[in-house]
Amino acid sequence: MVRELKEGCLPWLSGQPMPPHPTLADYDAMAKRWVDEVVCQRRHRTTGRVVGEAWEEERPRLRPLPARILATLQAPPLLVLSGGGADPVQRRLGERVEVRDLAEYEAVQR
Numbered sequence: 247m248v249r250e251l252k253e254g255c256l257p258w259l260s261g262q263p264m265p266p267h268p269t270l271a272d273y274d275a276m277a278k279r280w281v282d283e284v285v286c287q288r289r290h291r292t293t294g295r296v297v298g299e300a301w302e303e304e305r306p307r308l309r310p311l312p313a314r315i316l317a318t319l320q321a322p323p324l325l326v327l328s329g330g331g332a333d334p335v336q337r338r339l340g341e342r343v344e345v346r347d348l349a350e351y352e353a354v355q356r
Contacts, residue, residue, distance in 0.1 A: 255280050268345065 258280050265272055286298025293300070 254284065258284060264345070 255277060259276055262276055282298075286296075286301065288297055289295065290297055290300065
């Protein structure tokens with residue numbers, strides 16, 4: 247999955263118009279668009295089936311997640327602050343995403 251995102255989603259995402267101050271919701275919406283427009287349209291290398299068609303066929307066969315697993319997902323996320331930074335509530339919600347120039351990261355690697 248990491249490889250799929252790295253080699254598929256990120257290059258696609260780099261060509262998309264971005265809002266001036268993107269939020270996690272913006273990235274979620276773009277990822278969903280990538281899945282709908284790119285992933286679901288391609289043919290699976292092994293089966294030869296269109297991914298989106300196979301998903302729609304198999305989806306009714308999925309069973310619901312057990313309540314004990316869902317309960318762990320509904321717990322508030324842990325928040326670890328390491329001195330300063332964003333407002334704790336804002337950080338926990340993950341609502342603000344800071345966009346930086348790649349040159350900042352290249353300077354750190356040197």
